[in-house]
Structure formats: structure tokens, C-alpha cells
Amino acid sequence: MTVLKVAILGFGTVGEGVYRIIQSHADELQKVIGKKVEVAACLVKNKQKARDIHENVLVTDDFEEILGLPQLDIVVEAIVGKEPTFTYLTKAIQRRCHIVTANKEMFAHHGNELLELAKEYHVSVGFEATVAGGIPVIQTLRQLLQVNRISKIQGILNGTSNFILTEMREKKQSFAESLLLAQRNGYAEADPTNDVEGFDAFYKTMILSRIAFGEEPDWLTVEREGITGITSELINAAEKLELRFKHVASVWKEGNRIIGSVKPVLVGKEHPFYHVEGVENAVNVHSDIVGRITLQGPGAGMFPTASAMIEDLVYVSVNQKDKRCFSQYQSQAKEQPDEFWLIHGIKGTVNSQITVIEEPVEGFFVIKAAKKELEHLALQHKAVRYFSILEFEKSLVGQFEINENSSIQTFIHI
Ligand SMILES: NC(=O)c1ccc[n+]([C@@H]2O[C@H](COP(=O)([O-])OP(=O)(O)OC[C@H]3O[C@@H](n4cnc5c(N)ncnc54)[C@H](OP(=O)(O)O)[C@@H]3O)[C@@H](O)[C@H]2O)c1
Structure with missing residues (x-):
């Protein structure tokens, strides 16, 4: 065999x-691939650590030893950081191995080069585990949505941030207390910067953009804000309005430009992200034929992430070609529509454009305005903070009434 x-x-x-x-699902793997899957080697940093690995498997800290194996078909990579990983995977492709990676930081920076190189060497690259852990979002975009024109993708892509926001709301805890709990539960690193400042979600968004649109926004133009500025006061005010803070990554097409943002926003009860809690992830894909679909599931952890890699192992071992073709369609470049916002930090009449009359919760206002007006306001009033409320129209029915007395519409919670 x-x-x-x-x-x-x-x-x-x-x-x-x-x-x-690979050990527990040997039969299933053999059935779908038609070959017995065997782990030939494991690369580690510290060879002295005790590990439960079969004695026939080579355990080494020298990648050259792995490249020198007489037979090597697939290299599965789960190391942290850009290097030496990128170098290892480049060498693996040049040895004509398929590769599967979970390393979003490395793949956001070097994914294009690896995909190009793989094409040259007629091998495949699996990277499902780089985005949203166990949720098959990449394969859905790569294989299942081939004719649909995707206009926008939005996701809760960082389980640590979502866990912290959920804890702050449910247990009335501070950011610091919730972060500590995330660290104790193994959801956050000792240095949580990548998660709570939005870098992790940013890398994942760039990977999603490439798969959905064939290109990425200019990294420097992407608005990136983490959750460190979200206070208990903000969370409580939002909750009184039946809104929840979620850290949402978005990438969409405007004309022939790709635009991205990664930041805290608010969602109402009707939005599919409202009930995505704890370490769960979710992704909304907006496309022209099917409309909006939402994928939700575990975004990290040993088995969800490994599950995505195993499915990729099957995908690359049958050497599937990417089917999705990127039609160069242009979405309509529209004048920026008014959006709904929760704003905080102003009192009374602030300018001729925005007159706030009612306060649904003391010091907080829900208003409808164009983003540029809010940006202008923030330049004049340093204390102003504003958060977009996604798809707010649906929450209006039966929950909010419009106050018509203002030059800008304000919404009062009924
Ligand atoms: N954990 C998750 O839920 C999750 C989810 C999605 C994606 N990912 C991604 O998956 C990757 C792995 O994450 P993880 O949580 O499994 O990390 P981890 O628990 O810290 O494990 C990292 C492993 O890499 C080895 N290693 C580190 N540097 C190395 C080097 N220079 N050469 C050889 N081996 C090296 C370490 O060896 P030693 O054991 O000898 O120290 C360790 O076994 C990361 O890129 C992460 O972003 C993780």
C-alpha cells in the first residue's frame, strides 16, 4: 500500500x-486519500522536552534533517512567527512538498510568495487554519463560492478579544480583570498585544481579502483599533440600548478599491454577531447571488485548529487546484451613506450639523450621520468617541424611535 x-x-x-x-482518524484519512498517512518527522525547538511521540518518528531541531528524508510529501507547519518558518516552507516547496500552515502572521506577510512558488513547483498550499480556527471559511470561499461576486466580508476573527468583551459585559468586570482571566484560561498569551490591539485580526483580514478579491487593501490605509479602549462604562451604556460591542474585521470593495477596517463596533439583537460570545468566531460573507451567509464556530484551540489543518492535508494531498477566479468586476463606488453611531463625550449643541437633544443613556447618544461629520467632530472635541452600529435599521423596529427635533436624527430607546 x-x-x-x-x-x-x-x-x-x-x-x-x-x-x-492523524493517529485517531487513520482509517478515515486512508479512505479519503487512498493512502496511509504516516508522520515521518516532527521539528521542535527543544529536543529535550518529553513528548508523547512514537519512537519511529524522527524528532529533531534541525530542519535540514527533515528535508533529507528519503520520502516527504507534505509539510504541516505550526510554529510561531515569520522566520524561520517562511524559509522552511520555501525549502519544502522547492523539495516539491505540499504545505499546510496555521501561521497567520507569516502567511499575511509571505502568502503571495509561497502561493506563486507552489504554482511553479506544481504543489498546493493549505492555509485554512490561519483564519477563524476550525471554521471552513477559506475552503468555502475557494471551492464553494466560485461564481458569486463577493462584495464584503466581516468577521469576529479574534477569540481572545471576543472572550474579553463577553466577560466584561456578563460579569461586569474591567478590561484588566477579563484579560487576566483569558490568560489563566490559556486564551491569551503572556504578551496579549497581537490579540487585543487588533494585529491578529488584521493579518487574518488580509488573508481573507486575498482569497475573496484576489488582492489586499493597502495595509497602511486599513483602520486598525483594538479593544483596549473599551471601558465598562461604554459596555454598560451599550447594553442599556440593547447593543453589544464586538471586535469586527471588515474588508469590502468600493469601485475597484479594496477597503479594510479592524475595530470595535456595536451590533443589535438582529445582527448574527450579537450572539457570538466567548472564544467563538464568526464570518459573514456578502455576495451577489446567495446574499449573506454566516459561518460560526470555534476560532482556536488544539482540535478545532488541527481539524482545519487535517482537512487541508486532504485538500493538498489530492493536489486540488484553486477554482475561484477573480472577475475584475467593479462594485458601485457610492457616496458614503449616513451610518448609525453611538457617540459619547459631547454635551448640548456642538455645531450646526449636529444638535443633540436627547440622551438615551446619560452622556451617550445614538445618531445617524456621515462618517466624515464624526471625524470632523472628533477633530474639534478631543473627548469625543464614536462607534459604528452595524445594520442598525433592523434594530429600530420596536426598540428605538426617531427624535425629529434635532438637525441630525437622534434615536431614543423606547
Ligand atoms: N493555538 C491556537 O489555537 C491557534 C489557532 C490558529 C492558528 N494558530 C497558529 O499556529 C501556530 C502554532 O501555534 P501554537 O499555539 O501551537 O504554538 P505553541 O503551542 O507555542 O507551539 C509552537 C511550537 O513550535 C516550536 N517552535 C518554535 N520555534 C521554533 C523553531 N524556530 N524551530 C522549530 N520549532 C519551533 C515549539 O517547540 P518547543 O515545543 O520545543 O518549544 C513548539 O512546539 C502559530 O503560528 C499560531 O498563530 C494557533
């Missing part, structure tokens, strides 16, 4: 998960 030889780079949370699934 023919055998498929796999090397696993990194034997931490994710790498060990992949190793264990």
Missing part, C-alpha cells in the same frame, strides 16, 4: 493536535 509521509513543524498546541488526529 502506498504511504503519504508527513512532517509536522512545531509540536505545541496545534502541532500536537495534528499528530493526534
Whole structure:
């Protein structure tokens, strides 16, 4: 019987998960691939650490030893950081191995180069685990939405941030207390910057953009804000209005430009993200034929992430070609419509454009205005903070009434 030889780079949370699934689901893998899947080697940093790995498997800290194996078909990578990972995967492709990676930081920076190189060497690249853990969003975009024109993708892509926001709201805790709990539960790193400042979600958004639109926004133009500025006061005010803070990454097409943002926004009860709580992730894909679909599930953890990598292992081992073709359609470049906002930090009449008459919750106002008006306001009043409320129209029915007495519409919670 023919055998498929796999090397696993990194034997931490994710790498060990992949190793264990290859053992526990050997029959299923053999059935779908038509070959027995065998782990030939594992690359680690510290060879002295005790690990539950079969004695026939080469455990090494030297990648050259892995490249020198007599047979090597697939390299599965679950290391942290851009290097030496990118170098290892480049060498693996040049050895004509398929690759599967979970490393979003490396893939956001070097994904294009790896995909190009893989094309040249006639091998495949799996990167499902780089975005939203166990949710099959990449495969959905790559294989299942091939004719639909995607106009926008929005997602809760960072489980740590979502966990912290949920804890702050449900348990009335501060940001610091909720972060500490996330760290104790193993959801946040000792240095949580990547998660709570939005870098992790930013990398994932760039990967999604490439798969949905064939290109990325200019990184420097993407608005990126984490959740460190979200206070208990903001969360409580939003809750009184039956709104919830979510850290949402968005990428969409305007004309032939790709635009992205990663920031805290508010959602009402009718929005599919309202009930996405704790470490869960969710992704909304807006496209022209099917409309909006929402995928939701575990965004991280040993088995959800390893599950995505195992499905990729099957995908690359049958050497599937990407089917999605990027039609160069232009979406309509519209005048920026008015949006709904929760604003905080102004009192009374602030300018001729915005007169706030009612305060639904003391110091907080729900208004409808164009983004540029809010930006202008923020330039004049340093204390002003404003948060977009997604798809607010649906929440208006039966929950808010319009105050017509203002030069700008304000909304009062009924
Ligand atoms: N954890 C998740 O839920 C999750 C979800 C989605 C994506 N990811 C991504 O998956 C990757 C792995 O995450 P993880 O949570 O499994 O990390 P982890 O638990 O910290 O494990 C990292 C592994 O990589 C090994 N390693 C580190 N540097 C190395 C080097 N220079 N050469 C060889 N081996 C090296 C470590 O070896 P030692 O064991 O010897 O220290 C360890 O086994 C990351 O890129 C992460 O962003 C993780």
C-alpha cells in the first residue's frame, strides 16, 4: 500500500493536535486519500522536552534533517512567527512538498510568495487554519463560492478579544480583570498585544481579502483599533440600548478599491454577531447571488485548529487546484451613506450639523450621520468617541424611535 509521509513543524498546541488526529482518524484519512498517512518527522525547538511521540518518528531541531528524508510529501507547519518558518516552507516547496500552515502572521506577510512558488513547483498550499480556527471559511470561499461576486466580508476573527468583551459585559468586570482571566484560561498569551490591539485580526483580514478579491487593501490605509479602549462604562451604556460591542474585521470593495477596517463596533439583537460570545468566531460573507451567509464556530484551540489543518492535508494531498477566479468586476463606488453611531463625550449643541437633544443613556447618544461629520467632530472635541452600529435599521423596529427635533436624527430607546 502506498504511504503519504508527513512532517509536522512545531509540536505545541496545534502541532500536537495534528499528530493526534492523524493517529485517531487513520482509517478515515486512508479512505479519503487512498493512502496511509504516516508522520515521518516532527521539528521542535527543544529536543529535550518529553513528548508523547512514537519512537519511529524522527524528532529533531534541525530542519535540514527533515528535508533529507528519503520520502516527504507534505509539510504541516505550526510554529510561531515569520522566520524561520517562511524559509522552511520555501525549502519544502522547492523539495516539491505540499504545505499546510496555521501561521497567520507569516502567511499575511509571505502568502503571495509561497502561493506563486507552489504554482511553479506544481504543489498546493493549505492555509485554512490561519483564519477563524476550525471554521471552513477559506475552503468555502475557494471551492464553494466560485461564481458569486463577493462584495464584503466581516468577521469576529479574534477569540481572545471576543472572550474579553463577553466577560466584561456578563460579569461586569474591567478590561484588566477579563484579560487576566483569558490568560489563566490559556486564551491569551503572556504578551496579549497581537490579540487585543487588533494585529491578529488584521493579518487574518488580509488573508481573507486575498482569497475573496484576489488582492489586499493597502495595509497602511486599513483602520486598525483594538479593544483596549473599551471601558465598562461604554459596555454598560451599550447594553442599556440593547447593543453589544464586538471586535469586527471588515474588508469590502468600493469601485475597484479594496477597503479594510479592524475595530470595535456595536451590533443589535438582529445582527448574527450579537450572539457570538466567548472564544467563538464568526464570518459573514456578502455576495451577489446567495446574499449573506454566516459561518460560526470555534476560532482556536488544539482540535478545532488541527481539524482545519487535517482537512487541508486532504485538500493538498489530492493536489486540488484553486477554482475561484477573480472577475475584475467593479462594485458601485457610492457616496458614503449616513451610518448609525453611538457617540459619547459631547454635551448640548456642538455645531450646526449636529444638535443633540436627547440622551438615551446619560452622556451617550445614538445618531445617524456621515462618517466624515464624526471625524470632523472628533477633530474639534478631543473627548469625543464614536462607534459604528452595524445594520442598525433592523434594530429600530420596536426598540428605538426617531427624535425629529434635532438637525441630525437622534434615536431614543423606547
Ligand atoms: N493555538 C491556537 O489555537 C491557534 C489557532 C490558529 C492558528 N494558530 C497558529 O499556529 C501556530 C502554532 O501555534 P501554537 O499555539 O501551537 O504554538 P505553541 O503551542 O507555542 O507551539 C509552537 C511550537 O513550535 C516550536 N517552535 C518554535 N520555534 C521554533 C523553531 N524556530 N524551530 C522549530 N520549532 C519551533 C515549539 O517547540 P518547543 O515545543 O520545543 O518549544 C513548539 O512546539 C502559530 O503560528 C499560531 O498563530 C494557533
